[in-house]
Amino acid sequence: MAGLLATITVSHYLAVGAFFFVTGVLCMATKRNALGVLMGIELVLNGANLNFIAFGSQYLREETLGLDGQLIALFVIILAAAEAAVALAIALSFYNAHSTIDVDQGDELKG
Amino acid sequence: MELVASSLFDLVSDVIRDTKGIGGWLSIAPDSSVGLFIPEILLCGTILAMLVLRLFRLGEKLDMFYVALIGVGAALLVLSPWRLSENAELFARRELFTGLLVYDGFSVFIRGLLLGFGVLFLVFAKISGIPSRYDSADIYTLVLGATLGLCIMSAANHLLVVFMGVEMASVPSYALAGMQKRDRKASEAALKFAVYGAGAAGIMLYGISLLAGLFHTVHLPTLAAQISTMLPQMETPELMVAALAGLMIMAGLAYKLSAFPFHYWIPDVFEGAPAEVGAFLSIASKAAALALLVRVVVGMGTLPDSSETAARDSVVARARQDNPATPADLLAQAPPAQSTMYVRHDEEHAAAETEDHPREDHATPGESDSATSATTDGLETARTFMAKLIALIAIVTCTFGNLAAYGQKNIKRMLAYSTIAHAGFMMMAVPALLAVADSHPQVAASAVSGIAIYLVIYLFMNLGAFAIVAFLRNEMGSEQIDDYAGLLKCCPGITLCFVVILFSLIGLPPLAGFIAKFAVLASVADAFRLSGHPYLMGVLVVGVLNTAISLIYYLRVARVMTMLPEPESRVPISLPLFSVAGWYVLAMTIPVAFLIVNWGSLHRTATAAVAHLLGS
Numbered sequence: 055m056a057g058l059l060a061t062i063t064v065s066h067y068l069a070v071g072a073f074f075f076v077t078g079v080l081c082m083a084t085k086r087n088a089l090g091v092l093m094g095i096e097l098v099l100n101g102a103n104l105n106f107i108a109f110g111s112q113y114l115r116e117e118t119l120g121l122d123g124q125l126i127a128l129f130v131i132i133l134a135a136a137e138a139a140v141a142l143a144i145a146l147s148f149y150n151a152h153s154t155i156d157v158d159q160g161d162e163l164k165g
Numbered sequence: 166m167e168l169v170a171s172s173l174f175d176l177v178s179d180v181i182r183d184t185k186g187i188g189g190w191l192s193i194a195p196d197s198s199v200g201l202f203i204p205e206i207l208l209c210g211t212i213l214a215m216l217v218l219r220l221f222r223l224g225e226k227l228d229m230f231y232v233a234l235i236g237v238g239a240a241l242l243v244l245s246p247w248r249l250s251e252n253a254e255l256f257a258r259r260e261l262f263t264g265l266l267v268y269d270g271f272s273v274f275i276r277g278l279l280l281g282f283g284v285l286f287l288v289f290a291k292i293s294g295i296p297s298r299y300d301s302a303d304i305y306t307l308v309l310g311a312t313l314g315l316c317i318m319s320a321a322n323h324l325l326v327v328f329m330g331v332e333m334a335s336v337p338s339y340a341l342a343g344m345q346k347r348d349r350k351a352s353e354a355a356l357k358f359a360v361y362g363a364g365a366a367g368i369m370l371y372g373i374s375l376l377a378g379l380f381h382t383v384h385l386p387t388l389a390a391q392i393s394t395m396l397p398q399m400e401t402p403e404l405m406v407a408a409l410a411g412l413m414i415m416a417g418l419a420y421k422l423s424a425f426p427f428h429y430w431i432p433d434v435f436e437g438a439p440a441e442v443g444a445f446l447s448i449a450s451k452a453a454a455l456a457l458l459v460r461v462v463v464g465m466g467t468l469p470d471s472s473e474t475a476a477r478d479s480v481v482a483r484a485r486q487d488n489p490a491t492p493a494d495l496l497a498q499a500p501p502a503q504s505t506m507y508v509r510h511d512e513e514h515a516a517a518e519t520e521d522h523p524r525e526d527h528a529t530p531g532e533s534d535s536a537t538s539a540t541t542d543g544l545e546t547a548r549t550f551m552a553k554l555i556a557l558i559a560i561v562t563c564t565f566g567n568l569a570a571y572g573q574k575n576i577k578r579m580l581a582y583s584t585i586a587h588a589g590f591m592m593m594a595v596p597a598l599l600a601v602a603d604s605h606p607q608v609a610a611s612a613v614s615g616i617a618i619y620l621v622i623y624l625f626m627n628l629g630a631f632a633i634v635a636f637l638r639n640e641m642g643s644e645q646i647d648d649y650a651g652l653l654k655c656c657p658g659i660t661l662c663f664v665v666i667l668f669s670l671i672g673l674p675p676l677a678g679f680i681a682k683f684a685v686l687a688s689v690a691d692a693f694r695l696s697g698h699p700y701l702m703g704v705l706v707v708g709v710l711n712t713a714i715s716l717i718y719y720l721r722v723a724r725v726m727t728m729l730p731e732p733e734s735r736v737p738i739s740l741p742l743f744s745v746a747g748w749y750v751l752a753m754t755i756p757v758a759f760l761i762v763n764w765g766s767l768h769r770t771a772t773a774a775v776a777h778l779l780g781s
Contacts, residue, residue: 088360091364095363101371106374119377119378119383126325126383136332136336141360143340145356147346147355148355150352157356160353163357
């Protein structure tokens, strides 16, 4: 029971945020489907967002980021939406040219 | 309740005053935030005008090129960066929009460079005709949108704006890279660009969140004050989180700079996208990314002169320090947002919250340093960390770009690697800036002015090179270096211009490229002489060696064009110097060839631009 009554601290939020971040990076690195990669990017952004909100909250610790934390989170949500829209459009144009969205099929340019 | 309401009123009127200055409801003071932000607002207005005008029948007949040109030209006129050399005092450092952006000579210089490039780029795109008339409104909208983002990047004073500027510049660029529809290579290039770019931006945002949590602020000058007081008292796990956050932010910046571990998108995007997009990414994007790098390292590494910023107090910086629920307290705070406020936060702040996330250790040269010398000034530690990290990245980037360019067969790929090498070269001035930022601000400022000079010269060199590549592509439909054989016979004027530009890219003495490289290397040498840090000597040696390496691949292109015989199978092409395209190339080549005659004025402008950067 003691575990259930423990106070939630910034560390708990950070742990969830770090989990999101690591999952997102793994997703970006391993997924072959372009949509899967985009989902990984969203996870990374949301992991960072969770951090900002936790750091901005005045209930979790005394010295905080203040309103900046929440405001940054709002801006990031909007930017992530804009980025996802453009990335999806590009994935569609990739599909039109290659008839697949498997990122491994894009191997004509050798970086 | 009464008190809170009146304070809220004060707060709102404070923000309004900060935004538009004192005056009537509709008047905007010329030195207010909005008044100094008019170039960007004009860009926004032009974008909206281009989108809305197409809805009407009249607008369909209108060529959007002229709308875009008028918009960018007007923005450039309002900004008028040429006033810099006349009166540098007009461009003293000033924070806009409660500390989100900063207005100083450097931001005016870089924004002037970006908008000037915008004008030249629009003319270039019009001549080469890559956006078809039907598409042109879309393409110009994207170009102007990206330019807006780049302008914001170069004036960033807040980590949110750093991220927003990077995203605002990147997202239109992804679409630009894929602007040729149904093209296999273009769509592949755009997808790679978008995926890598979004990933790098996500990692940078996570780094920003860690840094914000550690130091309780995202406002760069306040962050510097916090670092100087808090860093010496930090435990090892916290220091490791700070170093990790620094690395993550550096990853995002390195992506925009196409620096070494994050360079791989550049060759693919340049090869897949048209040469016009390559020109935009290699010049405008690099200029703003370098300006952003300078902003971030100066912002996090030096304390601003408090007397200068006190005049324009930052509401955000105050709001951060106090409980945001009571605006009354917030308004009662003393205005100066700088170091004096942090004395009371000196006491050890509970380390428990900043739990170290166990992740793989990034072994960097600066990390051990930041752990051992924690007893000295925190800013010095942060500066050393950043300087060593950036010096390492610059050295590797420059060398890698030059070596990889050697084996390329496609001219756009070769120019892509050359872009990487030049980005590395320009970054070399940043460790010099950091090494002497505290002890010799004048020398540090001259390092930044070296970057500014390099960027101006680089604009003409690379725009000329990409313009020639695009015009030759229109004539003969090829971008392979081997197909350029014997071009001296059929279009001697353009070939000579290209050879001059290639020699300048190497940095051979009478040409402008020499001045650029000299300005950067001289500042590194000065910084080494004054500070004696051995890594600066390494930077210097690598910089000189790389100039020699780059000789090989640039000269190979020049040799193919001038000495090899013309292939007989080639259809005759004509690209005379006395055509619109030829004049454009000539207009780019003349500054490259003859800048040495009058380079003093460029030097004076660049020096005036950086005069207030370091608060000295």
